[in-house]
Amino acid sequence: MKIDVIGDVHGCLDELKALFDKLEYEWKDGMPSHPDNRVPVFVGDITDRGPASVETIRFVYELVMERKSARYLPGNHCNKLYRYFHGNPVKEQHGLETTTAEYKALPPEEREEVRDKFMELMDASPLYLEIPEIDAVIAHAGIRQDYIGQHGKKVKTFVLYGDITGEKHEDGRPVRRDWAQSYQGDKWIIYGHTPTLEPRFVNKTVNIDTGCVFGNKLTAFRLPEEAIVSVPSSMPFVEEKFRY
DSSP, X not given: OOEEEEOOOTTOHHHXXXXXXXXXXXXXXXXXXXXXXXEEEEOSOOSSSSSXXXXXXXXXXXXXXXXXXXXXXXXXXXXXXXXXXXXXXXXXXXXXXXXXXXXXXXXXXXXXXXXXXXXXXXXXXXXSEEEGGGTEEEOTTOOOGGGTTOOSHHHHHHHHHOSEXXXXXXXXXXXXXXXXXXXXXXXXXXXXXXXOSSOEEETTEEEOOXXXXXXXEEEEEEETTTEEEEEEOOSOOOGGGXXX
């Protein structure tokens, strides 16, 4: 099995299409398909902050649910949008407001279509993905070695939000432990969630959220080749969003 794990897209659909071009996918009826049957895997947070969250939902839905040629995993932003669509009281901030603005601007019948597609996509998706054939585990914010194979509340919180302490930084961001430093497993763990200027390799983990929506680049990690492929972002660069 050959896969291309794609970092946090955050509504940057043009960059996503450019990344598929650079990964040598071919376009058929407006959708990417690889001649070697490579499988794209989205590591979560396909919406929020960027310019085209609604169209990104439609694009990913068609690849994953209709063509069944890609895989999708939820991120914390996806989880919040899911709760919003369920009618739960969530604050439209930290990027969600850009997606809901796009959504509310649609005609009613299109709002229903987008909502239904996103809910179906979320309901059909695993919390994280184990791929034994290539010794890999893919999870939005990563996963602790002893959590692999489990699906409890602690695991879900870790996978969506990282190894949070419960404390907050001055700017409101949650304080997170650097869990990758203590990972000793022999499987690749590929994740995103925390923007980094370059893909961050620690032990046998790699963070591929290279902050496309903050003006850096969109990145994919290819297995079994263990290769990085990136395209530049068209968004303004926001230096303070990068932890590494």
